[in-house]
Amino acid sequence: MHIDIITVVPALLEGPFSHSILKRATDKGLLTVELHDLRKWAINKHGQIDDYQYGGGAGMVMMCEPLANAIDHLQTLRKYDEIIYLTPDGTTLNQKTANFLSMKENLLMICGHYKGIDQRIRDHYVTREISIGDYVLSGGELAAAVLVDSIGRLIPGVLNDETSALFDSFQDNLLAPPVYTRPADFRGWKIPDILIQGDLKKVDEWRLEQSIERTKSLRPDLLKDDE
Numbered sequence: 001m002h003i004d005i006i007t008v009v010p011a012l013l014e015g016p017f018s019h020s021i022l023k024r025a026t027d028k029g030l031l032t033v034e035l036h037d038l039r040k041w042a043i044n045k046h047g048q049i050d051d052y053q054y055g056g057g058a059g060m061v062m063m064c065e066p067l068a069n070a071i072d073h074l075q076t077l078r079k080y081d082e083i084i085y086l087t088p089d090g091t092t093l094n095q096k097t098a099n100f101l102s103m104k105e106n107l108l109m110i111c112g113h114y115k116g117i118d119q120r121i122r123d124h125y126v127t128r129e130i131s132i133g134d135y136v137l138s139g140g141e142l143a144a145a146v147l148v149d150s151i152g153r154l155i156p157g158v159l160n161d162e163t164s165a166l167f168d169s170f171q172d173n174l175l176a177p178p179v180y181t182r183p184a185d186f187r188g189w190k191i192p193d194i195l196i197q198g199d200l201k202k203v204d205e206w207r208l209e210q211s212i213e214r215t216k217s218l219r220p221d222l223l224k225d226d227e
């Protein structure tokens, strides 16, 4: 998978993809992430990419021209499955969307700043608008990092143990069960006996039971939600 990201603050995205699972994905050649500084397509030598909004009101809006030129250029290099705009008024990201996007070849992500981007770019280029939750960030970059992480780890071959994503929280609308490692007794805090009795079938049953209990008590909305 190849992901292009258009941003005015590339530095914010230089760290997140160089570690851990996403680093493994890029090292294995399963994922490439390319950052594109929108200033390269600024409308003048002052690096202008935003302007006041029509109709008045505080806050700048990212202009059509730099964004359209950036997207047009990138579209000569790749055919995108989705052009995603990260915005708090988008559809809230969930595991189903991450699964869906992890099967794509080429994604383009646009990070907004200030008051956001000119609506005409959303109307004419963007195919999907994604938010990462009901709160406001100062720009789309951290949201893009979250989105790339959630997608990248699902690309086939990225995780060591292919099955491990199957047991993630949310993968079947259930939260993950509790996990323990050595020692079995820490300060008198003991792990559940069932985990050391060696009956793998019983362990599986216990884990499912725990998942259901956790979901019922912490996120009952997931059990109703059939999407």
Ligand code: 6GU
Binding pocket: 085, 086, 087, 088, 130, 131, 132, 133, 134, 135, 136, 137, 138, 139, 140, 143, 144
């Ligand atoms: Cl995608 N962008 C911004 N600026 N704020 C957010 C968000 C995105 N998702 C939640 N809050």
